Amino acid sequence: MKTYTLKAEARTDFGKKAAKAIRVENKIPVVLNGGEVFALPFTGTLKPGEKLVEIGNGKALITTDLLVNADDVRKLVYTPDVFAIELDVNGEKRNAVLREIQFHPVKDTILHIDFLEVFNNKPVVVEVPVKLEGHAEGVKAGGKLTLSMKKLKVKAIYTEIPERVVVNIDNLGLGKTLQVGDLHYEGLELVNAKNAVVCAVQLTRAARGAAAKA
Structure with missing residues (x-):
């Protein structure tokens, strides 16, 4: 930070x-x-x-x-x-x-x-911006990527809090979501609800049509 x-x-x-x-x-x-x-x-x-x-x-x-x-x-x-x-x-x-x-x-x-x-010995909770990284499988299949949470609440010693929470989405498939409970970072605790959706790949009409033909 x-x-x-x-x-x-x-x-x-x-x-x-x-x-x-x-x-x-x-x-x-x-x-x-x-x-x-x-x-x-x-x-x-x-x-x-x-x-x-x-x-x-x-x-x-x-x-x-x-x-x-x-x-x-x-x-x-x-x-x-x-x-x-x-x-x-x-x-x-x-x-x-x-x-x-x-x-x-x-x-x-x-x-x-x-x-x-x-203080150096007392954790604090800070909202940190989310940065999506990678290329989602679902987007390659015609889906639309949506970011539901632009910030996450991070609990840690303030010197350990990052400038961004980096979320890799390479394995996010079509129609799938990535929740807070799916994310883990050493030295950090995410205090948002575990089932809160961070991002998702939504089905589009084109993707549904392609899936139906397949």
């Missing part, structure tokens, strides 16, 4: 007025989730932008409110590629992946971004 370096700063002003002022400055509010879990009561010191979020059972985790420049996230957002994000928060390096983006319903501008902090 490619790495994308993104500068960020702690957000300390909140509310509608502050959010409007932030966007006027061409900046986007960001929340970095997935931080360390602590037992309550918390006795440590929070850094600027950090806050405690209770998760039950006497525990809480730290999330961080940040600001990023809107121009800096264009390549990160408007692309099919998946990136490991290296956040530079006032000189402190923190690793993350993109989790969710909130767009303006009319203008389609970015209103808010959620990042998930990642």
Whole structure:
């Protein structure tokens, strides 16, 4: 997975007025989730932008409110590629992946971004684009190849997550489907439903006619 370096700063002003002022400055509010879990009561010191979020059972985790420049996230957002994000928060390096983006319903501008902090010893789930490879037997026989799932949810340590999930379709016959449960990759776990169809070769009229004559 490619790495994308993104500068960020702690957000300390909140509310509608502050959010409007932030966007006027061409900046986007960001929340970095997935931080360390602590037992309550918390006795440590929070850094600027950090806050405690209770998760039950006497525990809480730290999330961080940040600001990023809107121009800096264009390549990160408007692309099919998946990136490991290296956040530079006032000189402190923190690793993350993109989790969710909130767009303006009319203008389609970015209103808010959620990042998930990642670590070398903790698997995460990331949606990765699917790339079909090969020439399906069913297509050679006159069928039509269809891709039902453009992305798959992959669970792994973030450094092991590939840029694409490559699916070989050489042996996919006419009228056959390839399901998530048929795919296996070392070091990766696919967390989509096992019976979900990734791709298929559909029968066409020409293929049916050829089969009938045969």
